[in-house]
Amino acid sequence: MTEKKILNFGAGPAKLPQEVLKQVQGELLDYHGEGISILETSHRSKVYSNINDGAQRKIRDLLSIPENFKILFLQGGGTGQFASIPLNLIGKTGKADYIVTGNWSRLAAKEAEQYGQVNYVLPESKRFVGHPPRDQWKFSPDASYVYYCDNETVYGVEFPEPPETKGVPLVADMSSNFLTRPIDFTKFGAIFAGAQKNIGPAGVTVVIVREDLLGNALPVCPTVLNYSIMARDNSLHNTPPVFSVYVMDLVFDWIKRQGGLKEMHQRSKIKSEAIYNAMIASKGFYSCPVQSESRSRINIPFRIEASTPEKQTELEEKFLAQAQVKGMIQLKGHRSVGGIRASLYNAVGVEDAQALADFMLNFYKEANN
Ligand SMILES: Cc1ncc(COP(=O)(O)O)c(C=O)c1O
Numbered sequence: 001m002t003e004k005k006i007l008n009f010g011a012g013p014a015k016l017p018q019e020v021l022k023q024v025q026g027e028l029l030d031y032h033g034e035g036i037s038i039l040e041t042s043h044r045s046k047v048y049s050n051i052n053d054g055a056q057r058k059i060r061d062l063l064s065i066p067e068n069f070k071i072l073f074l075q076g077g078g079t080g081q082f083a084s085i086p087l088n089l090i091g092k093t094g095k096a097d098y099i100v101t102g103n104w105s106r107l108a109a110k111e112a113e114q115y116g117q118v119n120y121v122l123p124e125s126k127r128f129v130g131h132p133p134r135d136q137w138k139f140s141p142d143a144s145y146v147y148y149c150d151n152e153t154v155y156g157v158e159f160p161e162p163p164e165t166k167g168v169p170l171v172a173d174m175s176s177n178f179l180t181r182p183i184d185f186t187k188f189g190a191i192f193a194g195a196q197k198n199i200g201p202a203g204v205t206v207v208i209v210r211e212d213l214l215g216n217a218l219p220v221c222p223t224v225l226n227y228s229i230m231a232r233d234n235s236l237h238n239t240p241p242v243f244s245v246y247v248m249d250l251v252f253d254w255i256k257r258q259g260g261l262k263e264m265h266q267r268s269k270i271k272s273e274a275i276y277n278a279m280i281a282s283k284g285f286y287s288c289p290v291q292s293e294s295r296s297r298i299n300i301p302f303r304i305e306a307s308t309p310e311k312q313t314e315l316e317e318k319f320l321a322q323a324q325v326k327g328m329i330q331l332k333g334h335r336s337v338g339g340i341r342a343s344l345y346n347a348v349g350v351e352d353a354q355a356l357a358d359f360m361l362n363f364y365k366e367a368n369n
Contacts, residue, residue: 004327005327006327006329007326007327007328007329007348007352007355007356008329008330008348009328009329009330009331009341009342009343009344009348009352009356010329010330010343011153011154011176011197011299011330011334011341011343012153012176012194012196012197012202012343012345013196013197013201013202014196014197014198014343014345014347014348015345015347015348016200016201016247016251016347017251017254017346017347019254020247020250020251020254023250024246024247024250031047032047034047038051038242038243038246039242039243041242043236043239043240043242044236048242049236051242051245051246051249052073052234052235052236052240052245053234054249055073055245055248055249055252056071056073058249058252058253058256059071059206059252061256062179062252062255062256062260062261063179063182063183063185063208063261064182064185065185065208066185068210068211068212069185069208069209069210069211070208070209070210070211070214070227070231071206071207071208072206072207072208072209072227072230072231072235073204073205073206073207073235073240073241073245073248074204074205074206074207074224074225074230074235075203075204075205075224075240075241076205076224076225077194077202077205078104078173078175078192078193078194078205079107079111080205080225081108081173081192081205081207082107082108082111082112083111083114083115083225084192084207084221084225084227085108085112085145085147085171085190085192086111086112086114086115086116086218087115087217087218087220087221087222087225087226088209088213088214088216088217088218088221088225088226088227088228089144089145089169089171089189089190089213089216090112090115090116090144090145090218091144091216091217091218092144092216093142093143093144094116094117094144095116095117095118095119095140095142095143095144096112096116096117096118096119096143096144096145096146096147097118097119097121097139097140097143097145097146097147097168098112098118098119098120098121098146098147098148099121099122099137099146099147099148099149099163100120100121100122100125101122101128101130101131101148101149101152101155101157101159101294102128102149102152102153102154102155102157103128103152103154103155103336104149104152104153104154104173104175105147105148105149105152105173108147108149108173109147112147115218115220116144119138119139119140119143121137121138121139121146122136122137122138123136127289128152128155128157129155129157129289129290129291129294130157130290130291130293130294131157131159131291131293131294137163139165139166139168143168144168144169145168145169145170145171145189145190146163146165146168146169146170146171147171147172147173148162148163148170148171148172148173149172149173149175150162150172150173150174150177151174151175151176151177151296151298151299152176152296152299153175153176153197153298153299153334153343154299154301154334154336154337154341155290155301155337156288156290156295156296156299156300156301156341157290157294157295157296158177158294158295158296158297158298159294160293160294162184162187162188165187169188169189169190169210169213170187170188170189171188171189171190171191172188172190172191172192173192173193174191174192174193175192175193175194175197176197176198176298176299176343176345177198177296177297177298178191178193178197178198178199178206179193179198179199179255179261179264179346180198180261180264180265180268180297180298180345180346181261181264181265181268181297182261182262182265188208188210189209189210189213190207190208190209190210190213191207191208191209192205192206192207192208193205193206195244195248197298197343197345198298198345198346198347199248199251199252199255199346200244200245200247200248200251201243201244201247201248202244203241203243203244204240204241204244204245204248206248207227207230209227209231211231214227214228214231215228223237223238224237224238251346255346264346267346267350268297268298268344268346269297270350270353271297271344271348271350271352271353272295272296272297272298272300272344272353274350274353274354274356274357275300275302275342275344275353275356275357275360276288276295276300277357278356278357278358278360278361279302279360281361281364282360282361282364284305285304285305285364285367285368286302286303286304286305286360286364287302287303287304287305288300288301288302288303289301289303297344298343298344298345299341299342299343299344300341300342300343300344301333301334301337301339301340301341302339302340302341302342303316303338303339303340304316304319304339304340304367315367316338316339316340319331319340319363320332320340322359322363323356323359326355326359328355328356328359330343331356342356
């Protein structure tokens with residue numbers, strides 16, 4: 001076991017609260033005196049049923065989810081939901097509006113094209129740096145739903161608030177900013193999030209869907225992707241990802257102990273401001289391409305400016321290597337955009353973000369000496 005403190009800024013699977021990992025370690029071999037591990041426990045047992053129901057209750061409480069929304073714990077990740085959303089929700093008119101602000105919403109739209117007619121609300125773009133002006137948005141009159149990604153993990157583009165859809169059910173991918181701020185459920189038809197960034201290990205995807213939207217799945221919708229069947233069977237139609245749900249349940253407890261979503265929201269602002277402020281203080285040495293009003297609180301991509309691309313690569317590699325020596329890991333930007341990316345999920349502490357901001361400033365000063 002390494003003695004060095006590791007600050008994990010990975011984009012996912014990402015840092016989990018130490019407290020939670022220690023609890024998992026402590027009860028791994030014998031879950032609550034049952035004499036067996038949770039990994040060996042039947043999903044039909046009372047033990048698991050308590051975890052499944054408890055986790056639903058806790059997330060409902062944390063987010064103040066109204067009673068007319070079902071909470072599902074599914075498999076297949078965010079990518080699975082790119083198919084599940086149209087398979088379950090496009091049936092009403094056969095059409096859906098997609099607001100594409102990055103690669104994840106673009107992939108979701110491509111997947112949906114297999115199941116219905118997709119209208120692209122925004123003009124096509126190759127560089128994702130924010131949200132185009134409202135007068136360029138083109139909604140269709142008869143969409144079954146409007147889809148968007150609340151926080152584009154790769155490009156660091158986050159909606160400051162949900163788009164207005166004038167009554168058309170709004171569907172959000174919140175995989176990378178889920179439980180980092182409160183949600184106004186009056187604005188949503190469905191929300192989904194893979195767990196592996198803010199709320200637990202990979203393997204479980206949370207889906208929160210308004211009851212009146214159920215029952216319209218396309219005939220080709222596979223059983224495991226069918227929200228109505230999964231809701232009817234309390235996410236126990238088939239074997240659920242027992243271990244992932246168990247850890248996620250503990251993370252919900254941890255979030256509550258920390259002060260709930262109000263606190264997570266506050267911390268996310270402090271953490272991201274520390275990094276953005278370091279960029280400002282560097283007077284252009286670090287740059288983030290995203291327009292200021294669309295900058296993510298959670299995933300911050302940035303580059304080091306240099307006179308040539310070779311010099312830029314050299315400086316960024318040096319930055320990553322020196323950060324690694326200081327225990328700051330998984331800071332490499334996504335392979336499609338390059339550069340550096342700091343992911344500041346719930347389990348990443350304010351002091352961790354501050355340490356990174358300090359390192360950025362020191363690195364900048366040394367590079368300019
Ligand atoms: C916003 C967002 N949506 C969807 C996905 C895809 O998730 P998965 O890898 O679980 O399919 C990711 C993965 O990082 C993501 O960040």
